Amino acid sequence: MAGHARFAVVAGPDEHGIGEELEALGATVSRIEGVVSADALRAAGIADADYLVLTDADEATGIPVAKELNPSVTVVTYADRSLPEFVAGVADLAVDPALVTPDVVAEELTRDGDGLDGA
Template identity: 45%
Template sequence: MKVVLVGSDPNGLRDALEAEEHTVTVADVGNRPGLEEAGIHEAGVYLLTEMSQATSIAVAKDLNPDLRVVVYAEGSLPDFASRQTDLVVDPDLLDAEAVAEEL
C-alpha cells in the first residue's frame, strides 16, 4: 500500500512501514504542493505525525477522498479534523511496528 507520511518521524514509523512492504513517501509540510509531490492521489493512507499540521487532513481528503487518515501523535485533534480521521494512535500506547502491522 502507498502511504504518505506528513511530519517528523522520531519513532521510526517509516522504517516500520517499509518493513511491512508499504511504499512510503514523505511530505515535510502537508500543503497542497507537498502532498501532490508526495503522491497523495495514488495513496491509500495519509499518516500524520504532527498535530500542528492537522489542517492538512482536509487538504489531503480534498485531493483524495478515498484516503484512510491515520494520526500517530500525542495530543488531540481539532473537531474539524477528527471528523475526517479514521484512526488516532498515541505513540505512548502503540509502537511504530504495531501501527505498521495494522495498516
C-alpha cells in the same frame, strides 16, 4: 506476514519510526517534511496513497486537503497530541504512540483484508 504492498504518505517528523516500520513490511513510503499543503501532498503522491500518516497534530489542516485530493485515502494520525476539534472528525483513526508501538500500527496498515480501513 504483511499483505499486499501499500502506499503511505508520512507527513511530519517521524521520531517514532512509523515510516521505517511501514517500509520494513513492504509498503512504499513518501514523506512530507514541512508544511502539509496541497502542493506538498500532490508532490508526495497523495492521489495514489492508501494512507496519510500524520505525525504532527500542528499540521492537521492538511487532513481535509488530503481527503479532497484523494477521498479514499485513510488518514491515520500517529501523534502525541490530540487533533484540533475542527479536523478530529475527518481523520479515520487517531493513535497515541505512548499506547501503541509503530510496528503494531504498521502491521495493521499493511496486512491483507481491511487493515485499519475497517476500524
